[in-house]
Amino acid sequence: MRFKIVDANSDRALSNLRPAAWIDRRDAGQTNDARQCREKIQSFLQLGFICQLGFNRRPDVSLNSYFIVALNKEVNISVMDPLSGFGARKLYTLVTLLAPAKTG
Numbered sequence: 001m002r003f004k005i006v007d008a009n010s011d012r013a014l015s016n017l018r019p020a021a022w023i024d025r026r027d028a029g030q031t032n033d034a035r036q037c038r039e040k041i042q043s044f045l046q047l048g049f050i051c052q053l054g055f056n057r058r059p060d061v062s063l064n065s066y067f068i069v070a071l072n073k074e075v076n077i078s079v080m081d082p083l084s085g086f087g088a089r090k091l092y093t094l095v096t097l098l099a100p101a102k103t104g
Contacts, residue, residue: 001063020045022059067092075100 003021005014022044026032032040044059070078077095 021063023061023063024059071101071103073100077101 001023005017005019006012007014022041024040024044044062065081065083068080068082070080072078075097077097079092079095080090081092082090
Protein backbone atom coordinates (compact mmCIF):
# COMPACT_ATOMS: atom_id res chain seq x y z
CA MET A 1 0.00 0.00 0.00
CA ARG A 2 1.30 3.44 -0.90
CA PHE A 3 -0.12 6.87 -0.45
CA LYS A 4 1.19 10.39 -0.87
CA ILE A 5 0.09 13.49 1.01
CA VAL A 6 0.09 16.65 -1.09
CA ASP A 7 -0.67 20.31 -0.58
CA ALA A 8 -4.20 20.98 -1.84
CA ASN A 9 -3.20 24.27 -3.51
CA SER A 10 0.15 23.43 -5.10
CA ASP A 11 -0.17 19.64 -5.47
CA ARG A 12 3.39 19.38 -4.07
CA ALA A 13 4.24 16.42 -1.84
CA LEU A 14 4.46 17.22 1.88
CA SER A 15 7.31 15.72 3.88
CA ASN A 16 8.27 15.29 7.53
CA LEU A 17 4.76 14.15 8.43
CA ARG A 18 3.81 11.25 10.67
CA PRO A 19 0.33 10.28 9.50
CA ALA A 20 -1.73 7.66 11.28
CA ALA A 21 -3.37 5.06 9.05
CA TRP A 22 -5.72 2.12 9.48
CA ILE A 23 -7.56 -0.39 7.32
CA ASP A 24 -11.04 -1.23 8.52
CA ARG A 25 -13.63 -3.41 6.81
CA ARG A 26 -16.93 -1.88 5.79
CA ASP A 27 -19.96 -4.15 5.70
CA ALA A 28 -21.59 -4.66 2.30
CA GLY A 29 -24.13 -1.96 1.60
CA GLN A 30 -22.94 0.18 4.50
CA THR A 31 -22.31 3.85 3.80
CA ASN A 32 -20.49 6.22 6.14
CA ASP A 33 -20.92 9.96 6.29
CA ALA A 34 -18.19 12.35 7.40
CA ARG A 35 -19.41 12.34 11.04
CA GLN A 36 -19.29 8.53 11.28
CA CYS A 37 -15.84 8.52 9.71
CA ARG A 38 -14.56 11.10 12.25
CA GLU A 39 -16.03 9.07 15.12
CA LYS A 40 -14.40 5.87 13.87
CA ILE A 41 -11.00 7.58 13.55
CA GLN A 42 -11.40 9.12 17.01
CA SER A 43 -12.07 5.66 18.46
CA PHE A 44 -8.88 4.35 16.82
CA LEU A 45 -6.86 7.26 18.24
CA GLN A 46 -8.06 6.75 21.81
CA LEU A 47 -6.38 3.76 23.37
CA GLY A 48 -8.94 1.78 25.35
CA PHE A 49 -11.86 3.72 23.86
CA ILE A 50 -15.14 1.96 24.67
CA CYS A 51 -17.70 2.39 21.93
CA GLN A 52 -21.44 2.58 22.52
CA LEU A 53 -21.81 -1.18 21.94
CA GLY A 54 -19.66 -1.87 25.00
CA PHE A 55 -16.45 -3.28 23.52
CA ASN A 56 -13.08 -1.95 22.46
CA ARG A 57 -13.21 -0.76 18.84
CA ARG A 58 -10.03 -1.56 17.00
CA PRO A 59 -9.38 -1.44 13.26
CA ASP A 60 -8.91 -4.64 11.29
CA VAL A 61 -5.34 -3.54 10.50
CA SER A 62 -3.39 -0.76 12.17
CA LEU A 63 -0.47 0.57 10.16
CA ASN A 64 0.72 2.34 13.32
CA SER A 65 1.31 -0.61 15.64
CA TYR A 66 4.28 -2.77 16.44
CA PHE A 67 5.14 -5.93 18.34
CA ILE A 68 7.81 -6.75 20.90
CA VAL A 69 9.56 -10.08 20.40
CA ALA A 70 11.34 -11.67 23.37
CA LEU A 71 13.53 -14.77 23.39
CA ASN A 72 12.63 -16.58 26.63
CA LYS A 73 14.76 -18.88 28.80
CA GLU A 74 12.12 -21.52 28.13
CA VAL A 75 11.90 -23.15 24.70
CA ASN A 76 9.77 -20.37 23.19
CA ILE A 77 9.56 -16.80 21.94
CA SER A 78 6.94 -14.36 23.24
CA VAL A 79 5.34 -11.94 20.80
CA MET A 80 3.64 -9.09 22.67
CA ASP A 81 1.35 -6.28 21.58
CA PRO A 82 2.24 -3.41 23.94
CA LEU A 83 -0.85 -1.42 22.98
CA SER A 84 -3.46 -3.95 24.11
CA GLY A 85 -4.50 -4.97 27.57
CA PHE A 86 -2.43 -5.37 30.69
CA GLY A 87 -0.06 -8.09 31.87
CA ALA A 88 -0.73 -11.46 30.24
CA ARG A 89 -3.30 -9.87 27.88
CA LYS A 90 -0.39 -8.21 26.06
CA LEU A 91 0.76 -11.64 24.85
CA TYR A 92 -0.13 -11.85 21.16
CA THR A 93 1.28 -15.32 20.55
CA LEU A 94 3.87 -17.76 21.82
CA VAL A 95 6.19 -19.41 19.31
CA THR A 96 7.44 -22.82 20.41
CA LEU A 97 11.03 -23.69 19.45
CA LEU A 98 12.34 -27.19 18.78
CA ALA A 99 15.27 -26.67 21.15
CA PRO A 100 16.50 -23.99 23.55
CA ALA A 101 17.97 -21.00 21.75
CA LYS A 102 21.71 -20.47 21.93
CA THR A 103 22.66 -16.97 22.97
CA GLY A 104 25.93 -15.14 23.28
